[in-house]
Amino acid sequence: MHEGLQVNLASNVVPLRAPTPVQKPNELPTRATRYPDLRYMGSKSRLLPWIFETLNGLDFESVLDPFSGTGCVGYLFKSMDRRVIASDFMNFSSLVARATIANNKVHLDGKAIRRLIDGTPPAHNFIEQNFDGVFYTRDDLRFLDRISGNIRQLQDPYEQALAFAALFRSCLKRQPRGVFTISGDLSHYDDGRRDLRLSVEEHFLEQIEVYNNAVFDNGRRNKALRSDIFELSNERVDLVYLDPPYVPRSDDNCYTKRYHFLEGLSCYWQGLPIDKTTKVKKIAKRYTPFSYRKEAVDAFDRMFGRFAKSKIALSYSSNGFPDLEQLVELMGKHKTSVTVFEKPHRYHFGTHSKVARANVVEYLIVGQ
Numbered sequence: 001m002h003e004g005l006q007v008n009l010a011s012n013v014v015p016l017r018a019p020t021p022v023q024k025p026n027e028l029p030t031r032a033t034r035y036p037d038l039r040y041m042g043s044k045s046r047l048l049p050w051i052f053e054t055l056n057g058l059d060f061e062s063v064l065d066p067f068s069g070t071g072c073v074g075y076l077f078k079s080m081d082r083r084v085i086a087s088d089f090m091n092f093s094s095l096v097a098r099a100t101i102a103n104n105k106v107h108l109d110g111k112a113i114r115r116l117i118d119g120t121p122p123a124h125n126f127i128e129q130n131f132d133g134v135f136y137t138r139d140d141l142r143f144l145d146r147i148s149g150n151i152r153q154l155q156d157p158y159e160q161a162l163a164f165a166a167l168f169r170s171c172l173k174r175q176p177r178g179v180f181t182i183s184g185d186l187s188h189y190d191d192g193r194r195d196l197r198l199s200v201e202e203h204f205l206e207q208i209e210v211y212n213n214a215v216f217d218n219g220r221r222n223k224a225l226r227s228d229i230f231e232l233s234n235e236r237v238d239l240v241y242l243d244p245p246y247v248p249r250s251d252d253n254c255y256t257k258r259y260h261f262l263e264g265l266s267c268y269w270q271g272l273p274i275d276k277t278t279k280v281k282k283i284a285k286r287y288t289p290f291s292y293r294k295e296a297v298d299a300f301d302r303m304f305g306r307f308a309k310s311k312i313a314l315s316y317s318s319n320g321f322p323d324l325e326q327l328v329e330l331m332g333k334h335k336t337s338v339t340v341f342e343k344p345h346r347y348h349f350g351t352h353s354k355v356a357r358a359n360v361v362e363y364l365i366v367g368q
């Protein structure tokens, strides 16, 4: 442990800070490196080799990833041939996990693709009506109305999920900065990138292929759920990988604010009324205690308690709150040994032309 880190743990807890194990001969499964990553706040896609090296040494057959986000970590576990349950409280996120993690066999074949790109004018024009002048071109919006109807013509839930996953990735690529907090004339973001030149429809056709290629069978019955972490049913698993939002020291970490358009699109805004007073036509924020300093400590405590019977691996970052010392102490209330693995990490933020970088330390806090 480095100097200054005084961790007050229960007497039976061994505070260890182990170096990340040297790379094992068995490397990150190639499949995991081919996951169609999404530009997404907090995605661990660049940390997958380290997460693999660190967790591969643990003994586990089944694993829960209840903050699945892009699904890249759950997909890593699937590539390691474990039985995976992926879950997130965002519907769009759970659809991506259904397409890539729960789905072992279904692809979008020629017949399904023909249905998807059927050019019959859409029965509804909710998207064009509400988002004209906010996001995308009018043609893109008409395509989104049409595809939303066509996806629902597919019978198989995995086919639907694959089509949605392809659609979400298309929307993220086509949207400058990949977030839905900015709108209107975004031409100053246009640096000639192909992603901004292609229409959403052109992206979509490419992304179908990308997601078809991501489907594979690991011989396990994997699941994708949509749930709040505190409402998940208590299915026993060997390992729980926790990657909650980092409670920021400044700004906010609201996923609805950044990705409301994808969340609305995932259900054609059924039951998600738009707040018309907002410039970007947001939906109501989904509550999570991990957004509030006042509530986060209690939430971590309850979460560790909830999964006390499983091994726990928590991803966290040195720029989050609470700090490492407090998190180790909290986990120590529920586990007999707590080990901290760390990795210096650089992340990028800001606009495309003005990217800033920050150095942080990423932690994997493992309780057994």
Ligand SMILES: C[S@@+](CC[C@H](N)C(=O)[O-])C[C@H]1O[C@@H](n2cnc3c(N)ncnc32)[C@H](O)[C@@H]1O
Pocket: 040, 041, 042, 043, 044, 045, 066, 067, 068, 069, 070, 071, 072, 073, 087, 088, 089, 090, 093, 227, 228, 229, 230, 243, 244, 245, 246, 255, 287, 288, 289, 290
């Ligand atoms: C840091 S991201 C996870 C990133 C993911 N591991 C990846 O690599 O893509 C946190 C995720 O937690 C979800 N989330 C936030 N609060 C939640 C809650 N109370 N219950 C379930 N999911 C929640 C967010 O929707 C977001 O996708």
